[in-house]
Amino acid sequence: MCTGGCAKCLGGTLIPLMVFGILANILLFFPGGKVVDNNEYLSKEVWYFGGILGSGLLMLLPALAFLGLRNNDCCGCCGNEGCGKRFAMFTSTIFAVVGFLGAGYSFVVSAVSISRGPKCLMNNNTLGYPFHNGDYLSDEALWSKCVQPENVVSWNLTLFSILLVIGGVQMILCAIQVVNGLLGTLCGDCQCCGCCGGDGPV
Template sequence: MCTGSCAKCLGITLIPLAVLGFLANVLLFFPGGKVIDNNDNLSEEVWYFGGILGSGILMIFPALVFLGLKTNDCGGCCGNEGCGKRFAMFTSTIFAVIGFLGAAYSFSVSAISINKGPKCLTSNSTWGYPFDNGDYLIDTSLWNKCQKPEDIVPWNLTLFSILLIIGGLQMFLCAIQVVNGLLGTLCGDCQCCGCCGGDGPV
C-alpha cells in the first residue's frame, strides 16, 4: 500500500470530522438552540473552544497536508524526487503530531465537561454546576436540578459527547499517520517498491 495514498485517505476523513467538531462547538453557544441572555451563564468549557480550535482549526492544516502528499515531492531533494517525497512524508508526521495534540485537547475538554455537567439556573435561583462527578449520567432524575436554559442537560451532553467521539477518532487517525509518515520517510511512498531499498520507484 502506498503511504501517500493512505495519507490522502486520512486527510479526506479528517476534513468532515473537523467541520463537525467546529459546528458542534458553535452550537454549544446556543443552549437548547436559543440565544442566552448572559454569556457568563454558559458552561466554562464552552469557552475553551475545544471543537473550534482543537478538533477544528488545528485539524484542518494536517488534513490539507495529508491530502497533498500523494503528489507532493517538495520540489525534489537535490534533484531526487524520491528523496523529496521522503521529506514530505517526514513533514506530514510533524503535522500529524500537531493534529493529535489538537484532538487530544478537544477530547480532554469534552470529557471534563461531560463529567462536570452544564452550568444552569438551579432551584435556588442561582447559576452554577449542580451535578457532582458525573452523577447525572446514571440518574436522569437529577436533570430536574437545572431549571434554565431549557433542555440544557441533553443539549450539552449530546454535543460534548459528539466532540468526545470526534476527538477520539481524530487522535486515532493522526496516530496512524505518524506511523504511516515514518514508514514513508524510511521507505519512500510505496512500501511495495523496494522498501528502504535506495532510489527505486516511489
C-alpha cells in the same frame, strides 16, 4: 496502499470531522437550542473552544498536508528521486503530531465538561454546576436540578459527547499518519510521480 495514498485517505476523513467539530462547538453557545442574553449561562468549557480550535483549526493544516501528499512532486533533490517524497512524508508526521495534540485538547475539554455537567439556574435560584463527578449520567432524575436554560443538560451532553467522539477518532487518525509518515520517510512512497522518468518504487 501507498503511504501517500493512505495519507490522502486520512486527510479526506479529517475534513468532515473538522467541520462537524466546529459546528458542535458553535451550537454549544446556544444552550438548549436557544439564544441566551446572559453569557453566564454558558459552561466554562464552552469558552475553551475545544471543537473550534482543537478539532477544528488545528486540524486544518494536517488535513490539507495529508491531502497534498499524493500529488507531491517526488523528483527529489541532490540526485535522489525519493528525497522530495521522503521529506514530505516526514513533514506530514510533524503535522500529524500537531493534529493529535489539537484533537487531544478537544477530547480532554469534552471529557471534563461531560463529567462536570452544564452550568445552569438551579432550583434554589442560583447559577452554578449542580452535578458532581458525572452523577447525572446514570440518573436522569437529577436533570431536574437545572431549571434554565431549558433542556440544557441533554443539549450539552449530546454536543460534548459528539466532540468527545470526534476528538478520539481524530487522535486515532493522526496517530495512524505518524506511523504512516515515518514509514514513508524511511521507505519512501510505493511509486514515484514519474516526472523523473521513474514509475517504479522509490
